[in-house]
Amino acid sequence: MPGMVYLVGAGPGDPGLISVKACDCLRRADVVVYDRLADERILAYAPKDAEYIYVGKASSNHAMKQGDINQLLADKAKEGKCVVRLKGGDPFVFGRGGEEALLLEENGLPFEIVPGITSAISVPAYAGIPVTHRGIATSFAVITGHEDPTKGGSNMRWDKLSTGVDTLVFLMGVANLPHITKELMANGRPADTPAAVVRWGTKPEQSTLVTTVGKAAEDVEKAGLKPPAIFIVGDVVGLREKLRWFDRRETHPFFGKTILVTRAREQASKLTASLERLGARCLEVPSIRLVEPEDGYQAADEAISRIGEYDWVIFTSANGVGRFFERLALAGKDARAFGGAKVAAIGTATAEALKGKGILADIVPWEFRAEGIVEALKDEVGTGKKVLIPRAQEAREILPERLRELGAEVTVAPVYRTVAAETDGEALRQRLSDGEVDYVTFTSSSTVTNLLRIVGTAEALHGVKTACIGPVTAETCRKNGIEPDIVAEEYTISGLVEAMGKFLEDGAV
Numbered sequence: 001m002p003g004m005v006y007l008v009g010a011g012p013g014d015p016g017l018i019s020v021k022a023c024d025c026l027r028r029a030d031v032v033v034y035d036r037l038a039d040e041r042i043l044a045y046a047p048k049d050a051e052y053i054y055v056g057k058a059s060s061n062h063a064m065k066q067g068d069i070n071q072l073l074a075d076k077a078k079e080g081k082c083v084v085r086l087k088g089g090d091p092f093v094f095g096r097g098g099e100e101a102l103l104l105e106e107n108g109l110p111f112e113i114v115p116g117i118t119s120a121i122s123v124p125a126y127a128g129i130p131v132t133h134r135g136i137a138t139s140f141a142v143i144t145g146h147e148d149p150t151k152g153g154s155n156m157r158w159d160k161l162s163t164g165v166d167t168l169v170f171l172m173g174v175a176n177l178p179h180i181t182k183e184l185m186a187n188g189r190p191a192d193t194p195a196a197v198v199r200w201g202t203k204p205e206q207s208t209l210v211t212t213v214g215k216a217a218e219d220v221e222k223a224g225l226k227p228p229a230i231f232i233v234g235d236v237v238g239l240r241e242k243l244r245w246f247d248r249r250e251t252h253p254f255f256g257k258t259i260l261v262t263r264a265r266e267q268a269s270k271l272t273a274s275l276e277r278l279g280a281r282c283l284e285v286p287s288i289r290l291v292e293p294e295d296g297y298q299a300a301d302e303a304i305s306r307i308g309e310y311d312w313v314i315f316t317s318a319n320g321v322g323r324f325f326e327r328l329a330l331a332g333k334d335a336r337a338f339g340g341a342k343v344a345a346i347g348t349a350t351a352e353a354l355k356g357k358g359i360l361a362d363i364v365p366w367e368f369r370a371e372g373i374v375e376a377l378k379d380e381v382g383t384g385k386k387v388l389i390p391r392a393q394e395a396r397e398i399l400p401e402r403l404r405e406l407g408a409e410v411t412v413a414p415v416y417r418t419v420a421a422e423t424d425g426e427a428l429r430q431r432l433s434d435g436e437v438d439y440v441t442f443t444s445s446s447t448v449t450n451l452l453r454i455v456g457t458a459e460a461l462h463g464v465k466t467a468c469i470g471p472v473t474a475e476t477c478r479k480n481g482i483e484p485d486i487v488a489e490e491y492t493i494s495g496l497v498e499a500m501g502k503f504l505e506d507g508a509v
């Protein structure tokens with residue numbers, strides 16, 4: 001049984017501009033074939049275990065040839081797979097969707113087209129430019145700007161297009177502007193006709209340059225504007241002055257600001273969504289993930305089965321506390337199982353976590369280094385004392401070693417393993433040092449340490465405004481050498497967003 005290929009339009013960039021039907025196809029996909037314009041959040045509609053095939057940037061050498069893409073779709077469909085071929089904008093507007101569909105048809109393979117919102121109309125709309133407008137424009141054309149001017153024998157009817165259509169929207173035309181504008185003027189379009197170039201339309205980084213047909217090529221060159229961008233020609237461009245909404249400070253106070261959102265589980269999406277609604281561009285730093293230790297929970301479960309025999313149990317992190325008590329509960333036990341064992345918690349966050357489980361730590365060493373901890377414990381943990389350390393699998397060996405040197409009998413029980421955030425620390429540091437990031441948000445102490453772990457040092461955040469959800473997080477910042485600029489008064493995500501908005505309003509950058 002052959003599968004099915006859906007040629008799906010993903011919309012122009014704003015992940016909200018995807019259709020319900022497109023999401024539905026993605027949810028059912030076995031294979032997703034996508035290219036550069038696809039937003040990560042759109043890809044996330046597809047199942048995690050689907051096969052994702054990147055077929056590359058149109059202009060890069062790594063791009064898969066169109067013939068190969070067509071073949072790939074056919075092969076996957078023959079295997080009986082549900083294939084989603086995701087395309088920027090609409091698949092049939094300069095998307096080569098027609099070619100892909102034809103090959104499928106020739107092979108007798110079933111396909112469906114899911115139209116998308118094309119950049120040709122939506123990008124002007126986000127720039128406040130209606131492609132038609134009563135009394136100003138009664139027609140518009142969507143034109144490729146990609147025709148090679150040296151090729152000769154152009155298919156373009158410049159004579160008809162230049163004056164026969166009111167609004168002209170050129171896709172893929174940035175590099176070709178000198179040629180396009182020259183043809184337009186040579187064929188009767190006045191040099192002072194309003195024109196605009198919109199780059200990365202519908203996305204938080206959208207930028208718009210308003211010019212005229214006569215000056216466009218020079219202005220774009222001066223501004224260093226690069227693809228992807230569309231070029232709009234016509235009197236409707238004049239409406240932008242009144243209709244621009246997306247990049248207006250009153251409605252989108254964070255427009256043009258890049259905000260680093262350090263993720264603490266599901267909190268991040270809410271924060272990102274709120275900030276993006278206000279115009280910000282958010283870069284999400286994924287959180288560390290806690291997973292099962294490589295050798296499973298055997299050591300932990302074994303220790304739990306005789307927990308009452310230990311003289312000391314040393315917790316080194318709040319995560320360790322959480323995981324340990326999960327195992328304890330699975331064994332049908334609670335805090336009473338500790339019996340006479342004494343408990344040490346390294347750091348106040350760990351002590352707080354323990355308190356939440358009904359245990360007040362006997363010792364809370366402030367010092368995080370093994371030396372300090374051993375110093376605090378040395379009168380208690382001597383020869384023959386049994387010590388249990390439930391902790392992360394990858395933790396350093398110094399603490400158990402030093403305790404063993406004191407004569408203690410130490411059991412290390414891994415209760416979790418942290419998987420490194422899938423973040424390229426080097427790339428993030430580069431963005432920070434390029435001044436690309438305006439704000440960083442912290443919604444808990446662990447987001448502070450997580451980000452510092454990724455970027456290495458507090459200095460990497462130099463020049464970036466820091467916003468904290470509350471005083472505890474702010475204190476963690478200070479301890480790590482970061483002075484917060486904003487601390488929310490109400491310790492919630494909305495409180496944080498509000499505090500940031502106020503900070504902006506007060507005239508900060």
Ligand code: SAH
Pocket residue numbers: 012013037087088089090091092093094095117118119120123170171172173198199200201202203227228229230
């Ligand atoms: N099928 C797509 C167009 C593909 S051709 C659609 O319907 O939108 C690629 C060209 O589309 C780019 O070179 C650029 O001119 C335009 N484009 C696509 N997305 C864009 C965006 N978000 N902002 C500006 N131009 C965009």
